[in-house]
Amino acid sequence: MSELKVSGVEKSFGAASVLCGLSLDVEQGTIAAVLGPSGCGKTTLLRIIAGFETPDAGEIRIGRRVVASPSVHVPPERRTIGFVPQEGALFPHLSVRGNVGYGLGRSKERAPRVLEVLDLVGLAHLIDRMPHELSGGQQQRVAVARALAPRPALVLLDEPFSALDAGLRTEVREVFRAALRADGATAVLVTHDQEEALSCADLVAVMQHGRIVQAADPVTVYRAPRDLEVAAFLGDAVRVSATFAAGFADTEVGRLRLREPAPPDGVGVALIRPEQFVVIDRNGGPAPLADSGSAVAATAVQRSFLGHDALLAVSLSSGAVVIARALDPGPAEERPVWLSVRGPVNGYVTEPSS
Amino acid sequence: MVAARADPTVLLAQVVRPRSLMLLGSSLGLAATVTAISVVLGVGAAWVIERTALRGRRAWGVLAALPLAVPSYVAAFSWISVLPDIAGFPGAVVVLSLCCFPYVYLPAAAALRRLDPAMEEASRSLGVGALTTFWRVTLPQLRPAVVAGALLVALYTLSDFGAVSILRYDTFTRVIFTSFNASFDRTPAVVLSGMLVLVTAVIVIAEARTRGRARYSRVGSGAARLMPRIPLQRTRILVYGGLALLAGAALGLPIATMGYWLSVGRSGEIDIPRIIEAVGGSLVLAGGGAVVTMLLALPVGLLAARYTGRLTGVLERATYLGHAVPAIVIALSLVFFTVRYAIDFYLSIPLVLFAYAVLFLPLAVGAVRASAAQSAPVLEEVARSLGRAPRQVLRTITLPLAAPGIAAGTALVFLAAMKELTATLVLHPTGMDTLAIRLWSETFTRSYAAAAPYAALLMLVSAIPTYLLGRDRRRTGVEASRAPVSEALG
Numbered sequence: 001m002s003e004l005k006v007s008g009v010e011k012s013f014g015a016a017s018v019l020c021g022l023s024l025d026v027e028q029g030t031i032a033a034v035l036g037p038s039g040c041g042k043t044t045l046l047r048i049i050a051g052f053e054t055p056d057a058g059e060i061r062i063g064r065r066v067v068a069s070p071s072v073h074v075p076p077e078r079r080t081i082g083f084v085p086q087e088g089a090l091f092p093h094l095s096v097r098g099n100v101g102y103g104l105g106r107s108k109e110r111a112p113r114v115l116e117v118l119d120l121v122g123l124a125h126l127i128d129r130m131p132h133e134l135s136g137g138q139q140q141r142v143a144v145a146r147a148l149a150p151r152p153a154l155v156l157l158d159e160p161f162s163a164l165d166a167g168l169r170t171e172v173r174e175v176f177r178a179a180l181r182a183d184g185a186t187a188v189l190v191t192h193d194q195e196e197a198l199s200c201a202d203l204v205a206v207m208q209h210g211r212i213v214q215a216a217d218p219v220t221v222y223r224a225p226r227d228l229e230v231a232a233f234l235g236d237a238v239r240v241s242a243t244f245a246a247g248f249a250d251t252e253v254g255r256l257r258l259r260e261p262a263p264p265d266g267v268g269v270a271l272i273r274p275e276q277f278v279v280i281d282r283n284g285g286p287a288p289l290a291d292s293g294s295a296v297a298a299t300a301v302q303r304s305f306l307g308h309d310a311l312l313a314v315s316l317s318s319g320a321v322v323i324a325r326a327l328d329p330g331p332a333e334e335r336p337v338w339l340s341v342r343g344p345v346n347g348y349v350t351e352p353s354s
Numbered sequence: 355m356v357a358a359r360a361d362p363t364v365l366l367a368q369v370v371r372p373r374s375l376m377l378l379g380s381s382l383g384l385a386a387t388v389t390a391i392s393v394v395l396g397v398g399a400a401w402v403i404e405r406t407a408l409r410g411r412r413a414w415g416v417l418a419a420l421p422l423a424v425p426s427y428v429a430a431f432s433w434i435s436v437l438p439d440i441a442g443f444p445g446a447v448v449v450l451s452l453c454c455f456p457y458v459y460l461p462a463a464a465a466l467r468r469l470d471p472a473m474e475e476a477s478r479s480l481g482v483g484a485l486t487t488f489w490r491v492t493l494p495q496l497r498p499a500v501v502a503g504a505l506l507v508a509l510y511t512l513s514d515f516g517a518v519s520i521l522r523y524d525t526f527t528r529v530i531f532t533s534f535n536a537s538f539d540r541t542p543a544v545v546l547s548g549m550l551v552l553v554t555a556v557i558v559i560a561e562a563r564t565r566g567r568a569r570y571s572r573v574g575s576g577a578a579r580l581m582p583r584i585p586l587q588r589t590r591i592l593v594y595g596g597l598a599l600l601a602g603a604a605l606g607l608p609i610a611t612m613g614y615w616l617s618v619g620r621s622g623e624i625d626i627p628r629i630i631e632a633v634g635g636s637l638v639l640a641g642g643g644a645v646v647t648m649l650l651a652l653p654v655g656l657l658a659a660r661y662t663g664r665l666t667g668v669l670e671r672a673t674y675l676g677h678a679v680p681a682i683v684i685a686l687s688l689v690f691f692t693v694r695y696a697i698d699f700y701l702s703i704p705l706v707l708f709a710y711a712v713l714f715l716p717l718a719v720g721a722v723r724a725s726a727a728q729s730a731p732v733l734e735e736v737a738r739s740l741g742r743a744p745r746q747v748l749r750t751i752t753l754p755l756a757a758p759g760i761a762a763g764t765a766l767v768f769l770a771a772m773k774e775l776t777a778t779l780v781l782h783p784t785g786m787d788t789l790a791i792r793l794w795s796e797t798f799t800r801s802y803a804a805a806a807p808y809a810a811l812l813m814l815v816s817a818i819p820t821y822l823l824g825r826d827r828r829r830t831g832v833e834a835s836r837a838p839v840s841e842a843l844g
Contacts, residue, residue, distance in 0.1 A: 077741045085735070103742075
């Protein structure tokens with residue numbers, strides 16, 4: 001059953017409408033990421049779930065209990081939630097032990113539970129440190145442990161890794177994921193970083209214009225975005241005009257197989273991820289066979305080398321330029337290539353044929 | 355109150371009397387001169403101490419803050435006992451400037467420490483020279499701190515009573531006091547008080563206007579780097595000499611004078627039981643005043659830090675009235691009020707404590723508000739999410755985090771009450787002595803040797819908290835705990 005059920009929540013600040021009938025279900029034991037651009041209202045959503053703000057309309061349930069509705073407002077301290085704010089926000093006057101134990105009261109279980117959750121985040125050895133003696137990543141891990149300690153029904157995280165530098169971010173994210181799993185916690189994480197959402201969540205809910213426009217597992221959301229806007233937000237996307245017929249898209253990069261379920265026949269846009277392109281030097285050789293349609297002749301015009309791979313700007317015969325991701329960067333100067341597409345692509349019909 | 359009962363034509367005649375206008379001129383002239391000199395001394399000292407490769411920076415920092423521990427009437431006593439000819443305008447300017455420049459120094463130094471070097475570097479990288487950068491980038495950043503400090507200096511000078519009366523320079527306060535003491539007709543005292551309040555109100559409003567709308571903070575996250583210090587070369591002698599002269603005039607002279615008078619005055623002029631009695635009186639009044647003031651300030655400060663509504667704004671600004679209204683005016687209105695409506699409280703300890711609370715509430719509220727603002731609201735939200743009710747959050751998070759600021763605020767009020775002369779003089783219970791009152795009456799009769807022990811004790815008592823406030827605590831990593839203090843001072 002769903003641990004968190006948000007139904008039709010609305011919220012506006014003055015004239016600005018932030019949430020417009022937002023709904024979201026999160027199953028018990030899953031990690032959900034609410035992904036949206038900066039300023040889309042995802043932090044407001046989190047604060048409403050936590051009880052720091054009240055919704056103008058709609059209902060929120062945690063477990064079986066209604067915690068917010070037009071007639072109900074359960075204060076934050078009685079919602080059995082854990083909250084991890086952006087910068088961790090450890091209590092500066094309490095040690096790591098004091099911080100993690102803060103939500104546990106004076107029960108007998110306190111000391112072992114503090115150790116247990118600190119173990120989950122791998123910081124049991126720092127139990128007597130003060131917050132200012134910890135690095136940023138360690139502070140964030142303590143903040144997660146502190147939120148988990150009272151075994152909340154729901155852990156809420158507000159861009160918890162954005163303040164960390166890139167190397168640390170991956171590490172802390174992994175620790176956090178493992179800790180939540182080990183504790184069987186249900187979590188909602190809000191972020192504007194698609195990589196973060198895709199890599200650590202079981203459910204990615206894409207938020208746009210004050211509502212959730214698509215919620216599914218990360219692979220589905222990335223591979224089969226509901227529309228072009230979602231597609232563009234989840235990663236680099238190349239759009240080419242296409243004519244759809246019988247499960248194929250005819251485009252200037254060839255005849256491409258459409259992902260099931262294929263859109264109805266008509267005219268529209270095919271969406272190709274840059275890593276779906278295969279770029280091979282032409283050097284007068286024959287066109288290679290691609291798994292959908294044949295390769296087209298094109299010219300690689302520009303290269304930006306990223307280390308693990310490279311992005312190539314490839315100019316088509318029409319003069320249009322597409323971006324392809326290539327493992328082998330090849331030479332920087334302009335050169336003739338074969339361009340083909342691997343795997344099925346997504347089609348979005350703009351004008352159905354009658 | 356009293357003014358309303360009098361004949362308007364009599365009042366008007368009083369206001370436009372040449373003597374009143376002359377007083378207006380002399381008071382404003384003194385305030386302007388002292389403020390200008392304090393700004394130059396304060397900003398100069400702050401820049402030299404914070405931004406140049408000075409040796410013994412920390413010690414100089416303490417020395418520059420310590421003059422706050424010298425009550426102006428103690429300084430006046432030492433200057434006039436050494437140089438009797440200094441009485442009048444020159445003496446008042448010298449004494450008040452030396453006592454007041456830390457009010458500018460402390461906030462200016464704090465602002466310089468907080469400045470992000472990236473701003474000056476950006477200016478230099480755009481092809482602007484060091485001196486122009488100071489004028490166009492650094493100084494504007496310091497402006498709010500300096501203006502706030504200058505306001506304190508101006509208000510302090512206008513309301514100072516002890517120094518100007520010892521130095522026999524007629525300003526509003528001195529004439530109000532003498533006319534209140536000397537005659538049964540209270541009208542002149544009331545009219546002059548009204549004029550004085552008007553002048554201070556104009557200055558406070560003018561300061562609020564100059565603040566403007568610019569924001570003075572760093573943009574972006576991350577800790578600011580420390581500023582590189584400018585090496586001293588040929589200017590070294592000038593810098594060290596200037597600082598030494600300043601410290602000598604502001605601290606050395608009073609200490610040396612007191613030492614001198616203590617050594618010559620040994621022959622039976624030092625009255626030990628009387629001194630002990632005065633110490634007791636000071637401790638009772640200042641201690642009681644500090645506690646009462648802080649209890650009143652806590653709710654206002656916490657409210658102001660958390661809820662920025664119109665009501666809390668009005669409430670907070672109302673407490674600042676005490677800062678702008680000179681002590682002599684507050685004391686006189688309390689006299690009139692108790693005589694007419696609450697004669698039981700006339701010249702009683704509770705009345706003195708109440709006067710202290712009115713006078714020093716801004717110090718305490720500022721300290722509480724700044725330290726409560728230190729604990730970010732997000733900490734309280736996290737505490738709520740961990741299952742604690744608002745009252746528990748106040749007890750376990752907000753108050754512990756604000757505790758150093760509250761303690762510093764209490765110490766500050768204690769210090770200020772200890773030094774307070776005017777209201778204490780007017781309101782103290784008959785027969786009760788404090789250090790300040792004894793010092794004032796001994797100096798008044800020019801028995802400098804008898805006054806010296808009181809002066810020495812007063813400075814000693816005030817020096818302890820001032821030393822703690824001025825100490826550079828950056829290395830302990832609790833820079834934050836300084837903020838309430840400089841906030842309270844500035």
